[in-house]
Amino acid sequence: MSRTWWKWVIYAGSIAALIVSASFTIYCAWKVYAYHQPGEGAAAEAEKNAFHFVLVPEELDNDYWRLVEQGAKAAAKETGVYLEYAGPRQANIDEHIHILEKAAASKVDGIMTQGLTEKEFTPVINHIVEKNIPVVTIDTDAPTSKRTAYIGTDNYYAGFIAGRALAEDMHGKANVAIITGSFTASNQQLRVQGFKDAVKEEKGIHIVAVEESHITRVQAAEKAYNILKKHPEVNAFYGTSALDAIGIAKVVEQFHREKGTYIIGFDTLPETIRYLQKGTIHATVVQEPYEMGYRAVKMMVDIRKGNNVPSVINTETKVIRKQDLPLRPSRNYEVNHD
Template structure:
């Protein structure tokens, strides 16, 4: 009887051990299975051939979010890792620091704006000398060692804005220009293109040019001061995405919607709102999604040893209220998380 009892205890111990071992194996398997998505993500990261950084002028600007969306779509297709990092608000010094940090981390490619020749050309050249290709987007640095530029022909964009104003105002207007920056090359080109487009119009006079620093508030402040100093102004041209919005707020404040013409840039939701109301009469549209998408594809080609064009201009056109809604929406409507 005692031997049977000992045997029972022994058998029970064995069964308990087997059960415990089985449970341990089962738990281990569940843990392994649970972590499979992480493993797949890790494997996908390992399979990503390249690591790119996209540095915008302003991180939370809706225009640059469209560029980001296009870049991310191309990154997913080409299986590359993409970081989107930049200043919260336009800040040249911070922008340059981020570029230098990206280069120091030895990424495979950098995409950014050229902004100003003086400040950005040396930075871009330094990056390229580290064997990191640079593709400029939206704003070129043509004298730098960048490999390629993709984006708007900013002189042409300013020119068609000038022609649109001249046509809509029938060749007679006292114009004030509010530009995002007096030093940024793309803004300068938009101003110069506009000037050249209207210079033969005897009835068009450019009364003032002011700087908004790419903010709604300063665009509104400058529009207000211009109207106080030059009440004869009956047309405004805003060269950055936020300028026409600030101008429109002031025009409505002065109740001058019917007597003041506004042409701006881009298709931020507020711009479309004022366009539908008739406060803004026209805006120059670009293809930011296409810029980001094609820049990533171009960078992959560069790293794979393929030849790419030095300059690729995306489509630019002037639209008015009757042209809404715009398609394809990916170039004009930001997808918010």
């Protein structure tokens, strides 16, 4: 055979290989395109029927809100809906409202969030609802807004039982300082008011100071330090947000006043539990964040399906002490960081 013939064979083989390669590339590209297009079958039907919800917390990486997120995700998985979890890294009302507005602009099927303040949140919620996007408030209600429903703690009641617990544990005699997460957030206001109403008939209980922590450990500790410097007679603290009692406990230990200072706080963050086990924190008000998230998603599905839902569902709230540990079911108290 001549060299010319071999060259022709090699050239023809190369052309054939190029054709096969090009055909395979085109086939793969078509498969990728087809995968993302609406089509027949169960998968396409599920995609068409799925709801898209957004959960907007006060603070994205707060362990309390991570528990709400875990409950919401569990319900989303069960019901086949797509759930986004988006919010400020640290509590910031302007950023919070901006995220709500973005979610509404993207035409999601439902939004779950807090109604932190009447002045800022009620108009935003009303505007979202007017776009035919239902809103369910979690943890903090906006009762005068057009929200469809609220699910979460009765915050006035939570403050009231905290006040009764302190009165009982201190035998009706205490000089109390209150550190609250926010002077403007309605849930914090209700927790303070409930507490005050619970102790107002106790002649031996005096509220010496009320300070704001802006929902940070650092400022809670700073305010506790200043209170103890200015009012050494204070022998009891009440913290109304999840981080307040933690900051208070650190300062009380620095002053070596663990045995003479009573602390009652909110929630069951790991640090709170450790201080409770040590005896620095004496009691804490327990909420059900996982249940709030779980039931909010289920409720939102019912709303989108046209089913009637109650306007208010209050999850369980109670005061626990060291002897009540460990708490069960753990899903409401232990964050899964996986």
